[in-house]
Amino acid sequence: MASLDALSQPPNAGAPSNAALVALSQNQQQTAALAQREQQEMAPAIAGAQGALNAPKPAAPQIPKPPAAPQSASDMSQPSLAFLSAANLLAGIAGAFSRQHVTSALTAFGGAVKGFKTGQVQVAEQKFKDWQAASTQATEAARQVADEYKAVMDDHKLTIDEQMAQVQLIATKYKDSIVMQAAEAKNLTLVAQIIERQNAAIDKYQNAVELLEQKHQNALDELERKLDAKYSGLNTVEGIEKFAADYAKMSPQQQQTIQQVMNMTHPNVMGQVMSTLAGAPRHWLRPGRDAGWRAGAMSRGRSDAAAARFPGAALAG
DSSP, X not given: OOOOGGGGSOOSSSOTTOHHHHHHHHHHHHHHHHHHHHHHHTHHHHHHHHHHHHSOOOOOOOSSOOOOOSOOHHHHHXXXXXXXXXXXXXXXXXXXXXXXXXXXXXXXXXHHHHHHHTTOHHHHXXXXXXXXXXXXXXXXXXXXXXXXXXXXXXXXTSOHHHHHHHHHHHHHXXXXXXXXXXXXXXXXXXXXXXXXXXXXXXXXXXXXXXXXXXXXXXHHHHHHHHHHHHTTOTTSHHHHHHHHHHHHHSOHHHHHHHHHHHHXXXXXHHHXXXXXXXXXXXXXXXXXXXXXXXHHHHHXXXXXXXXXXXXXXXXXX
């Protein structure tokens, strides 16, 4: 786990008998111990998210199988671990005001991972959105506190005692016990070090979130490309027909999964597929029927483009 180990080291200058240096060292050690205790409070949330990430993925259903959910273990594992590390770091050094949002983000992250691994794509996507919202709140909350600290520390008109008094008030408002303790001891150097580490933790967390978001979007884009390639473009009559034929052969569980996937990658396709299946004659799935029904559609004055947009209507006519 990340911690404020550097803050627990005594200063190099001066002899141990020097009362000021001894007091400084003791204060640093107390601050590091406090940070460690606050990280321990986050351990259940971290463990829950880590457990979901490490859980084995259930065996894939037999052929015909739908495309995989929009998540690749090899592509997502590294940014997922980077996020857990960044969340751990930020939770250990930020105040309770920010830490509550980190906890919510970890909970949602674990739910999203579990959903993807079990094929509950719709649940997973909702949890992913919850994770994004909580992560944004965590970053914004932490930045808000950091900006208030910076405004005080950059105000050189204030004396050190005045700066530490104002920092202590801010830390109390946001339940930032680590900074509160250092400011109460009027330890300007330690306060500055903690604030610097908080800003670094915020940057690391935000970068980890953005990387995971990008990887997730890349996975969705890749899945969309694979679906289009397999079904000759899902904006065409041929693509809709081919997909509908495969869909009709899937088990109910597979159909539910692929519906959820398609609603993300091709929002308008499932309605066309269901209309196609509902309006198709009994011989629709037999080889050789393609030219016949398309010719019928054209004879009724429909264009290929119209048939592509409304394949169910073309079949039912």
